[in-house]
Amino acid sequence: MPSPVSIKDLATAAGVSHSTVSRAIRGAGRVSAATRARILTLAREMGYYPNEAARSLVMGRTKTIGVVVTTIGDPFVTQVVNGIEDAAHEAGYSVFLSSSRNQADREMAVVRVFRQRRVDAVIVTSSRVGSLYGDALAEFGVPIVLINSQHEGKYLYSIAVDDTQGAELAVEHLLQLGHRRIGYVGSATRPVSCTRRKAGYRQALARHGLALDPSLNVQPQAANDLSAGRLGLEMRLPSNPSAIFAYNDVIAIGALLEARKQGIAIPDQVSLMGFDDIEATEFVTPTLTTVRQPKADMGRAAVEMVLALLKGDEVSNRWLPGELVVRESTTACPW
C-alpha cells in the first residue's frame, strides 16, 4: 500500500508551499489562476484526496452524523435511514450507522463510540429504550434529533409522524365504510405512540357519536409484532368487531394470517387496516389498507433539522401527517 499523497507531496511537485496547495484545493483565499490550475491537475494526476481526519482535527468538526437505530431489520427503520443517508450525502455529510438492538449496554457503547468519533450530530430512530442513555446523549453536547421516539419530551428536537391524525384518518375511513364496531390492536412495546394512536381512534369515534368500547381494545403481549397481531385477532373476536385497526402493518399482517387460519374472510367478514405502509403490504392477500408514514421524508427532515441546528438556527419539532392508502383489506360493513 503506497501511503496516500499529501498536500506536502503536491507542494514539492508543484514547487510551491503547502499552504498554497491548501488554498488552491479548497478554492479559498487568493491564488493565481495559473498556479491554481497547475496544482489541480497535479492533484488529479497524483491521485490526491484530502485527508478528512486531519481536516476534522483542525476544523473541530467531522462532517459526520451518527445514526442509531434499534435494528435496520425493521422495514420502517430501513426507509428512514434511506432518507437520512440521501439528505446527508447531498449536504456532504457521512453517516455512521449503529444498531442498538434495544439493549441498554449497546446503546451506551454506541454513544461512547459516537463521542470518540466526534460526530457533529446524532439522529435516533424509533428508540424504545427509556431514558437509560438519554443523559449520556444529552451531556454529549451535540444536536440530537429523535425520530418517532418513544420517550416523551425528553429532548427538544424531534421528528415524528402525527400519530393522532394518522389514526383518525384510519378510523374515519372505516367509519365512512359503515363500520361501527371497530377494534384496536395496539403495541405494548411502544407505549407513547400507541397511546397517541388510540387517542386518534377515540376522537374519530367521538366525532361520530361513538364511545370507546374497552372490549374492542387490546395491547397484546407477544414476542414480536407478527404474533402480537395473531394474538390480537383472537382476543378481539369475542367482541365481534366488523373492522380492526392495528397499531402497525406487521401487527395487521399477523392478524390477517390468523384470520385466514381461522377461516375468517378479510375483508368480507372483517375489514382490517394497519399503519406505516411497509413494502410487504403489497405482498399480502388481500393487500393491506394502511396509513402511510412519510418515512424517507422523516429521515430527510431529521437531517435538515440537524443542519439547521449546526448553523445555530432555531428549530421546532415537526409532526408530519400520515396519509391514507386504501387497498383491498377494507370494505363496507357487511351488517
Place this chain on the structure above:
Amino acid sequence: MPSPVSIKDLATAAGVSHSTVSRAIRGAGRVSAATRARILTLAREMGYYPNEAARSLVMGRTKTIGVVVTTIGDPFVTQVVNGIEDAAHEAGYSVFLSSSRNQADREMAVVRVFRQRRVDAVIVTSSRVGSLYGDALAEFGVPIVLINSQHEGKYLYSIAVDDTQGAELAVEHLLQLGHRRIGYVGSATRPVSCTRRKAGYRQALARHGLALDPSLNVQPQAANDLSAGRLGLEMRLPSNPSAIFAYNDVIAIGALLEARKQGIAIPDQVSLMGFDDIEATEFVTPTLTTVRQPKADMGRAAVEMVLALLKGDEVSNRWLPGELVVRESTTACPW
C-alpha cells in the same frame, strides 16, 4: 458547547505530562499503578473521550469500514448490513453506510468520500454496476470485499452464496415432489448469479435424466422484481409447468400474486419457490418455500475477511451454502 476535554487537560489536572496520560489511557507502556489509577478516575470525572480523528491521523488508520449498498431498501441487503454492523462493532470498527442506487455517478462519489475519509476497508453488497467504478476502488489501495457481486472475478476477495448449490437444492426438492416440468424465472438485471442458478437448475434436472426445456426458461425484462415475477408467470403458463423456481423471493411473490389474479391455485395447481428467504416469505399466502441465504453470516464473514486482510493474512473467497426452507407453496405434483 464546551469543547471536549483533551489529553492535555487531563495532564494538567493530574500534574503529569500529556504523554503519561496517553500511556495510562491506552494501558500501553509503563506507568505506575498509582498515577494510572488517578488519571483514569480523572478521565471518568472530567468526561474524557479520546479523539479518534487525532488518533487516526497519527496511526494512519481509522478503524472504519465503508459499506456500499445499492439501497438498504432491499430486504436482502438489510440483513447483510445487519451482520456487517454487528461484527464490525465487536471488532471495534465503525461503519460508514452509503447507498449507490445503482447509479454510476453516486458510486464514484461514494468511492471518493471513502478515500477522503481513509476508511480501512470497503465492503460492497450486491452491486449490479459493472466495472464502472471497479478500477477506482481497486487503485484505492485498501482491501475490498464483495458480497454477492455481479461482477465476475474482477476482484480477489468475495463472499457469496453458492448459487449453483442453492438452485440445485431447490430444484431437487421439486423433483422429489414428483415435478418434471419445472420452469425457471430468472433475473435480467443480475446476469452472473442468474446464470449460476440456472446451472444448478440444469444439473439437478440432469441428475434425474431430464434435459433443460428452453420454453420453461425465461428472464423477464421488467421495472422491478415484483412485476418481473408477474410477467414471468404469464410467460411460462403456455408451457404448462407444474412447478416454478424463481430467481428470488420477490420475483416468486410477483408470480404468486399474478397466479392468484388468474385464478391459479398455488400450490395445488402449480408449486412455486423462491430464493433468499426474505421476511415477507412468511407474510404471503401460501407461505413461500425458498432457499435461505445466510445473509447476516455473509455480512459477518465479509468483516472477518476484512480483518484478516488488514492483519496481512492470506484469505480465499468463500461460497456459503444455501439452505432449503420448505413452507406451503410447494407440494406433490398433481399429475
Place this chain on the structure above:
DNA sequence: CTGTTAGCGCTTTCAG
C-alpha cells in the same frame, strides 16, 4: 498572490 509559522489531539521515540 504566496510563504512561514503555529497548532488541532494524539502516539511515539528518545532521554533521563
Place this chain on the structure above:
DNA sequence: CTGAAAGCGCTAACAG
C-alpha cells in the same frame, strides 16, 4: 517510570 520533542495532514493567521 516519566517528560520532552517531533510529527501525522491539514487550516489559519500573519507577514511579506
